[in-house]
Amino acid sequence: MIWQLDLLILTLVVFCGIGAIMIRDLLGAAILFGAYSFMMCLLWTIMGAVDVAFTEASVGAGVSTVFFVAAVYHTTRRTKD
Amino acid sequence: MKTLGLIIVVLVGAVLVYATVDFPPFGDPASPASLHVSPRYIEKTVEETAVPNAVTSVLADYRGFDTMFETTVIFSAGVACFLLLRVSRRRPPASRQYRHRLTGLTFRVKDGREISLPLRDFEPLDSIWTPHDFIIEKVCRYLIPFIQLFGLYVIAHGHESPGGGFQGGVILGASIILLSVSHNLRTALQRMGEKASALFSPFGVLIYAGTGALCLVLGYNFLDYQALAALLPGGPIMARSHGIFLVEVGVGMAVMGTMVWIFKNLASLGRYDEGL
Amino acid sequence: MEEFLRLIIGKYNYWIYITLMMIGLYAMIAKNNLVKKIVGMNIFQTAIILFYISTGVKKGATIPIIEHSHDAAHQAVRAADYINPLPHVLMLTAIVVSVATLGVALAVAIKVYHRYLTLEEDEILKQIREP
Numbered sequence A: 001m002i003w004q005l006d007l008l009i010l011t012l013v014v015f016c017g018i019g020a021i022m023i024r025d026l027l028g029a030a031i032l033f034g035a036y037s038f039m040m041c042l043l044w045t046i047m048g049a050v051d052v053a054f055t056e057a058s059v060g061a062g063v064s065t066v067f068f069v070a071a072v073y074h075t076t077r078r079t080k081d
Numbered sequence B: 001m002k003t004l005g006l007i008i009v010v011l012v013g014a015v016l017v018y019a020t021v022d023f024p025p026f027g028d029p030a031s032p033a034s035l036h037v038s039p040r041y042i043e044k045t046v047e048e049t050a051v052p053n054a055v056t057s058v059l060a061d062y063r064g065f066d067t068m069f070e071t072t073v074i075f076s077a078g079v080a081c082f083l084l085l086r087v088s089r090r091r092p093p094a095s096r097q098y099r100h101r102l103t104g105l106t107f108r109v110k111d112g113r114e115i116s117l118p119l120r121d122f123e124p125l126d127s128i129w130t131p132h133d134f135i136i137e138k139v140c141r142y143l144i145p146f147i148q149l150f151g152l153y154v155i156a157h158g159h160e161s162p163g164g165g166f167q168g169g170v171i172l173g174a175s176i177i178l179l180s181v182s183h184n185l186r187t188a189l190q191r192m193g194e195k196a197s198a199l200f201s202p203f204g205v206l207i208y209a210g211t212g213a214l215c216l217v218l219g220y221n222f223l224d225y226q227a228l229a230a231l232l233p234g235g236p237i238m239a240r241s242h243g244i245f246l247v248e249v250g251v252g253m254a255v256m257g258t259m260v261w262i263f264k265n266l267a268s269l270g271r272y273d274e275g276l
Numbered sequence C: 001m002e003e004f005l006r007l008i009i010g011k012y013n014y015w016i017y018i019t020l021m022m023i024g025l026y027a028m029i030a031k032n033n034l035v036k037k038i039v040g041m042n043i044f045q046t047a048i049i050l051f052y053i054s055t056g057v058k059k060g061a062t063i064p065i066i067e068h069s070h071d072a073a074h075q076a077v078r079a080a081d082y083i084n085p086l087p088h089v090l091m092l093t094a095i096v097v098s099v100a101t102l103g104v105a106l107a108v109a110i111k112v113y114h115r116y117l118t119l120e121e122d123e124i125l126k127q128i129r130e131p
Helices: A003-022 A026-047 A050-074 B002-022 B038-049 B054-062 B064-085 B134-156 B165-182 B185-191 B194-217 B225-230 B235-268 C002-030 C034-055 C086-116 C121-129
Strands: B095-100 B106-110 B122-125
Touching: A003 A026, A003 C002, A003 C034, A026 A050, A026 C034, A050 B165, A050 B235, A050 C034, A050 C086, B002 C002, B038 B054, B038 B235, B054 B064, B054 B235, B054 C086, B064 B194, B064 B235, B064 C086, B134 B165, B134 B235, B165 B185, B165 B235, B165 C086, B185 B235, B194 B225, B194 B235, B225 B235, B235 C086, C002 C034, C034 C086, C086 C121
Parallel strands: none
Antiparallel strands: B095 B106, B095 B122
């Protein structure tokens, strides 16, 4: 495990997480959540959990982003906070 | 509410940080989590099941019950989504839109009217008009078979490399979802209808539970794949490997069916006519 | 001082996971929008999964796929050479279950939107109190 890479990706994960809940646009939140999931996948690859990283890459960054976009498509992008 | 929430969150965080003082250091090989049962799994997996990927053998063999009920949870989530969103009665829309395939012109047809030209020259459009993108359609059309082939490879090769039923199932489901996103929901429904996706998920659970029940019938414990040595070639150790494969196929089918099923319900609000 | 530094180096991963958990928990408690709450729930879930995976890490070990398992030169396997596979198995299923529950949560949010025509919690509560 390379700790410099680990620390860099952990910082990015925290920023993506904060961004996903702070942004005032639900579509943006969905996309930032996809980025968060992908960073998480990289983190698990660094830790050697390849199966979990594979699952997260296909589930978190792929399918759940599509689910969010489908839900936002049928509701609204507007959010107050 | 915001300040109260912030206070609660900071308190919980402080308690958790205080708790980490007693944790073993990060990456400690002698931490309690790595000492009791997991060394046995690592040392015996090739010897007992002929599966080098320890994650697959623990997932489907040593802890098979756990995975079976996780698959059931996924299936019931699909059923819950179906029951929440599916509507049976259809309202015919006030007007429909068609695109002429050759010229790319779009027409609006009011209710009750018919097109006098042959209908195969026209394709129906969604009521929220989306631009026709040739490049996205063709690229996805040529990409999807390879994605599906890769999904099957991931399911079948999960014994030797990262992968298995869950990942392969999600990839197979994502290929159908990609078809729906790049073309439209109607095209995806032609390839894999509602009935197919709704039958795939319980059928996958049935394959999983059926493999366990087969072991029971052959006189062993539930999900003890050694019993399959009576039916498959290769002796009891290879039988465990084959049993893991059967179970992974079941998991893959269940996950694929459920992903597509949930997506169709979410994308079309349960009307199955048009959507994302 | 040196002891404090060793504490930071040994534990900073855990502290960042706790930060992520706090972000998720804050979104679940304080955010007004239902989809934001669901995003927060997912962040909380992934933070917990991250914590579980990190308990399986071993320094100087490789991924849990046994090397040279089908060769003639296959030797006895030493458990210290491979990362603990048990947390991976438990969390792998948890991720797939989390996406299934995400689907159900979004279905409920869509239903709520079509009933009240808003996703904001305070507006929904106002409509329930004053029909």
